[in-house]
Amino acid sequence: MIDDYDVTLNQDLPLDVWQYIKNKGFLGMIIPKEYGGKQFSAHGHSVVITKIATRSAAAAVTVCVPNSLGPAELLLRYGTEEQKSYFLPDLANGKQLPCFGLTGPSSGSDAANMRDSGVVCEQNGVLGIRATFNKRYITLAPVASCVGLAVDVKDPQGLLKGKGNPGITVALLERNHPGLQMGKRHDTISIPFMNGPVTGQDVFIPMSKIIGGQERVGFGWNMLMDCLAEGRSISLPASAVAGAKLSVNAVGAYARIRQQFKVPIASLEGIQEQLAIMGGNAFIMTSGQHLVNAMINQHEQPAVISGVCKQQITDRGRDTVIRAMDVLGGAGICKGPNNFLANIFTSLPVIITVEGANILTRSLIIFGQGLTRAHPHLYELIKTIQHGDDLEGFKKELAKLVKHGATNMAGSLKTAVTRSRFKKSNGLLAHYESQMDKLAKNFALCADLSLTLGGKLKFAEMTSGRFADVFSSLYLGFSTMWFYKNNRHIDGIDVLFDYAMTQLCYEAQQGIVGISKNFPMPVVGPFMRRLSFPFGLPYNAPTDKQMRQVSELITVDSGVRSLLSENVFVSKDLNDRVALLNATLPKAVKAGRTLTAMRKQKRTATIDEQKFFDEVEAAREVIIQVDSFEGLGAEIGKPKDFVRPGMIGNKFEKN
Structure with missing residues (x-):
């Protein structure tokens, strides 16, 4: 149904695709059946996005937004019954197309400091908010029928009277709301999805338009963080997995079919290295995607893990697609209906940037938030300080923190001294479980020692980023073991699992080494390394033999290739x-x-x-053929005697 090259030329999805998306309920995957939605699980939602994204990045983004951080999720959690009854059925069947306005020129990732503001006031006897806002990068805004808006509300006259509080507030306005301006488009980088600004000057918003009503005024930050934690761990990782899986599927086949020097390029070691990394990335990414989906299906809200998945899976997805383009060579850079990877390649900045730029996520959010949220005693210690006079509570929590640190130190040293309890000959899973246990103890020790920086830790973003790398490698390691355990019956998966875990153990080790070498307090850094690796560095990168084995598995029909091709759209038309x-x-x-x-x-x-x-x-x-055209750009539709400007004055101008 979707010709992605045609979509790119026309800068929009065709009408029949828009209608299909709306009529078949793609915009209401997360909405309960009682409101006419599909009520898909997190995993169901995720794999649908993955399949669409293997065909069209623009279509995938279009379906992502209403099912991610959008009005539907906010209404389900916080909306009044009246708001749910009015909006949700139409959001489910496509009569309402939503967008969400959070980002502005001065508040991209730093949403807490947005300048979009509103003041509580009365107009014609109706209590509401008079707001001015300038939002940009809002996906679906040019075609949306309703928009969720986040503004920072102030109440200088005390009109709220305890029913709601000043602070970030989320409203839901329909397109015809007085003063609301939307319709312009941003020209997004080579991907023709609908994206544009949403603005308004002194727009009056009645309290009935606040999601959840007046009681939810000032509650917007918590609402957004709760929903963002779930949404960003599903849609964008799913899109990244799509790019990686399509790369493995199509480029793996291409490498076996394409010949150079009278042999398939899949037999050339330079190509094998790229294919192995692609296969390993796809396996690791899929594992991380499936595990976080399982967590969300259990009604958990893994805020830190969602950051890991968004940053790591999209980053590895970018790496995989770039390597795939390298393997394709010239065939990858010629656009046209037969280039299956060009639009995915040009869409890479989108998945890296939106819903929390990866630089910020890595350097601030993953470890910065994770240390406070996950440490068993740190938050309780902070609360005693916030109370101001709880000296006994402070001493009690400090003692717990010190004891916890000593336990981690002993555990890290013990695992180093005793080495691995299980060799690979005892079983790959047992071996890597013991390695992950060791590295987790090393990480816990280093995290405790990072507290010696005190308040300076949040400004040490390079150090925080390395901690994020280690933690991410651990999460992906545990998820890869979980995914492997669920798929052990697949022939050849041991080879891929061994490669992936070798890579993740090595990455975790190198992250700890980087922390210790660059830790801002010179004495603490070497101490971290000595306690983590007293006998030297035990982990190496994957070997050439492992790379050759993995590349072989994805360039022939195999169980591993089939696993990594799940949810890749393959047309029945051999002209595709x-x-x-x-x-x-x-x-x-x-x-x-x-x-x-x-x-x-x-x-x-x-x-x-x-x-x-x-x-x-x-x-x-x-x-091996690539597309060519009689004319491009301004040349299209010109008469037959049209001469390209570069040929004017040429010896053969008339030819």
Whole structure:
């Protein structure tokens, strides 16, 4: 249904796609059935986004937003019954198309300091808020019928009278609301999804338009953080996984079919290295995606883990797609209907930037928030200080914190001295469980020692970023073990699992080394390393042998290739390049094996074999072609005698 190249040329989805998205309930996946929605689980929502994103980034973004941080989620959690009854059925069936206005010129990631403001006032006897706002980067705003707006509300006259409080507040306005201006578009980087500004000057917003009513005035920050924690761990990671899986599926096949120097490029070690990293990334990313989805399905709100998934999965997705483009070479840089990766490649900055820029997420949020949220005693200690006079409570919590630190120190040293309790020969899972346990204890020790920086820790963003890297490697390591355990029946998965865990253990180790080398307090850094790795560094990066084995698994029909291709859209039409690649791969593998056997037997091909070879060669010839056009840009629609400006004055101008 979707021709992504056509979407790019027209800078919009076609009408039939828009109608299909609305009519089939794609905009209401998270809305309960009682309101006409699909009521999908987090995992169901996630895999739908993944499948769409393997076909069209613009379509995926369009479906993502209403099901992520949008009015529906906020209404379900905080809306009044009247608001739910009015909006949710129409949001579910597509009669209402939502967007959400949070970001402004002065408050991107720093939403707490937004300048969009409102003052509580009365107009014609109605209590409300007079707000001025300037939002930008708002996805779906040019076509949305309603917009959720976050503004910082003040109440200088005390009109709230204890029913609500000053602070960030979320309103839900329909497009025809007096003073609301929306419709302009931003020209987003090569991806034609709807995105634009939402503005308003002195717009009066009655209290009935506040999500949750007057009681929720000033409660917006908590509302947004609760919903963002869930939304950003689903939609954007799902889109990133799509790019990685499509890369493994299509480029893995391309590498086996494409030949250079009379051999498949999949047999060249330089290509094998890229393919192995792509396969390892896709496996790790999918593991992280599935585990966080399972957490959300259990009604957990893993705020820190959602940050890890958003930052790590999108970052690894970017790395995977870039490597895939390197393997494609010239075929990757020529746009057209047959280039299945170009639009995903150009969409990479979008998934990296939106819903919390990755730089901020890594350097501030993951460890900065995680240390306070996850430490068993730190938050309680902080509360005793906030109380001001709770000296006994402070002493009690401080003693607990010191004891906890001593326990972590002993645990870290013990795991280093005793080494691994399980070797690979005892089973890969047991071996890597013991390695993750060791590295987790090392991380806990270093995290405790980071408290020696006191308040300076939040400004040591490079150090915080390295802590985030270690914590992320641990989460992804545990999720990879969990995912492997659920898929151990797949032939060849041991090879991929061993590669992925080798990489994650190495990354965690190097993160700890980086922390210790650069820790702002010179004495503490070396102490961290000695207690973590007293006998040297035990982990190495994956070997060349491991890389060759992984690259082999994704360039032939295998259980691993099938696992990493789940939820990749493959058309039934062999004129589609991804479909042709998938159909040709098993034939190319068979042809290669037959040729190898013929050489060993020192014989020529039979008539049937030669016919089969010709069929494979014909498909290969189609696959390696790229698109070309009679005209592009301003040339389109010009008369036949049109001469390109660069040819004017040329010797062959008339030719």
